[in-house]
Amino acid sequence: MRFDSLLDSVGGTPLVGLPRLSPGPEVRLWAKLEDRNPTGSIKDRAALAMVEQAEKDGLLTPGCTILEPTSGNTGISLAMAARLKGYRLVCVMPENTSAERTQLLRMWGAEVVYSPGAGGSNEAVRVARRMSQEHPDWIMLYQYGNLANAQAHYDTTGPEILTDLPTVTHFVAGLGTTGTLMGAGRYLREHQPGIQIVAAEPRYGELVYGLRNLDEGFVPELYDESVLTTRYSVGPRDAVRRVRQLLNQEGIFAGISTGAILHAAIGLGQRAVKAGESADIAFIVCDGGWKYLSTGAYEGTLDEAEDRLDGQVWA
Amino acid sequence: MSVEVRIPTILRPYTDGAKIVEAQGDSLAAVITDLDTRYTGIGERLVEEGSLRRFINVYLNDEDVRFLGGIDTPVADGDSVTILPAVAGG
Numbered sequence: 001m002r003f004d005s006l007l008d009s010v011g012g013t014p015l016v017g018l019p020r021l022s023p024g025p026e027v028r029l030w031a032k033l034e035d036r037n038p039t040g041s042i043k044d045r046a047a048l049a050m051v052e053q054a055e056k057d058g059l060l061t062p063g064c065t066i067l068e069p070t071s072g073n074t075g076i077s078l079a080m081a082a083r084l085k086g087y088r089l090v091c092v093m094p095e096n097t098s099a100e101r102t103q104l105l106r107m108w109g110a111e112v113v114y115s116p117g118a119g120g121s122n123e124a125v126r127v128a129r130r131m132s133q134e135h136p137d138w139i140m141l142y143q144y145g146n147l148a149n150a151q152a153h154y155d156t157t158g159p160e161i162l163t164d165l166p167t168v169t170h171f172v173a174g175l176g177t178t179g180t181l182m183g184a185g186r187y188l189r190e191h192q193p194g195i196q197i198v199a200a201e202p203r204y205g206e207l208v209y210g211l212r213n214l215d216e217g218f219v220p221e222l223y224d225e226s227v228l229t230t231r232y233s234v235g236p237r238d239a240v241r242r243v244r245q246l247l248n249q250e251g252i253f254a255g256i257s258t259g260a261i262l263h264a265a266i267g268l269g270q271r272a273v274k275a276g277e278s279a280d281i282a283f284i285v286c287d288g289g290w291k292y293l294s295t296g297a298y299e300g301t302l303d304e305a306e307d308r309l310d311g312q313v314w315a
Numbered sequence: 316m317s318v319e320v321r322i323p324t325i326l327r328p329y330t331d332g333a334k335i336v337e338a339q340g341d342s343l344a345a346v347i348t349d350l351d352t353r354y355t356g357i358g359e360r361l362v363e364e365g366s367l368r369r370f371i372n373v374y375l376n377d378e379d380v381r382f383l384g385g386i387d388t389p390v391a392d393g394d395s396v397t398i399l400p401a402v403a404g405g
């Protein structure tokens with residue numbers, strides 16, 4: 001495969017079967033390896049789409065500063081795109097994210113502003129909104145409400161899955177900005193009657209839910225629950241257990257949030273086996289495990305890993 | 316029907332700090348009503364005009380109740396109900 005530049009190589013990722021983790025010959029799991037994108041995560045798709053849409057709309061012009069609240073991956077993708085296109089990037093990130101995220105952001109030239117750990121990404125959104133008011137000339141792409149985020153998955157992720165797996169019966173992905181599920185989910189619903197669109201949402205430790213009041217809760221503007229068949233909450237213990245299984249049995253080294261998605265996918269697979277149905281379950285590998293090594297998720301007992309992840313925004 | 320309900324930090328002032336409480340009822344609505352009789356005021360923090368509040372997520376055995384039957388979702392003996400505020404990702 002040949003591309004004119006790194007930005008042209010976003011997407012087009014492999015869909016890989018999991019012969020050992022699949023529950024049976026008629027119920028198969030398929031991993032969409034989004035870690036094969038230029039900065040190593042699925043967020044390259046949305047980040048590039050949001051930047052290019054803003055350029056088309058005339059919002060972004062050479063020398064502009066981009067501001068974005070992010071728990072990491074979107075920021076890293078934006079940093080790469082901003083570097084190549086000549087923009088300055090300021091990321092607002094919760095302080096309780098892995099050390100590698102800050103290192104990667106700075107490596108690609110982004111400036112990092114930390115938001116308080118209590119409240120997780122909700123707090124990052126709030127801080128970014130405040131900074132946006134102080135700097136009206138900065139452009140906040142705002143991944144949670146930017147239609148180009150979901151559109152990127154409608155245009156690319158969804159069609160790629162259906163082309164590679166015309167028999168797909170289930171699509172499982174993580175729920176953060178909701179862009180992947182809203183975009184790819186909508187495309188797959190329109191083109192594959194009866195498909196189930198399932199969300200796996202990370203359940204963090206208590207600190208991350210440490211809002212001062214319930215009105216500080218946050219639902220991304222992109223979210224439309226009618227796209228989903230259902231939605232599961234997956235805690236760190238199950239996520240770590242599954243991400244280790246994925247490594248040990250299939251050789252795929254993925255980030256922790258992928259473990260949460262795989263947990264939901266395996267649950268759906270077991271249900272299909274019990275019901276005597278055949279199924280082709282496609283799920284997203286959001287990123288590789290590299291930037292989570294310092295969290296200790298890949299070593300020691302599950303109890304130790306669970307303790308170490310408590311209070312971290314691990315997805 | 317007795318179920319276990321996990322209470323988020325933000326609502327623990329109502330439960331004297333308890334993280335997990337028991338409640339009775341054969342639906343989520345009945346469970347919340349039962350909670351409110353013992354922890355006065357918690358009900359209206361969860362429910363508004365007969366529906367779950369927008370920034371509250373409730374999971375029955377880890378599945379979002381909005382996809383099961385909302386506030387009328389049936390619950391069974393030994394089920395686990397988890398209440399969490401909505402948070403962002405990404």
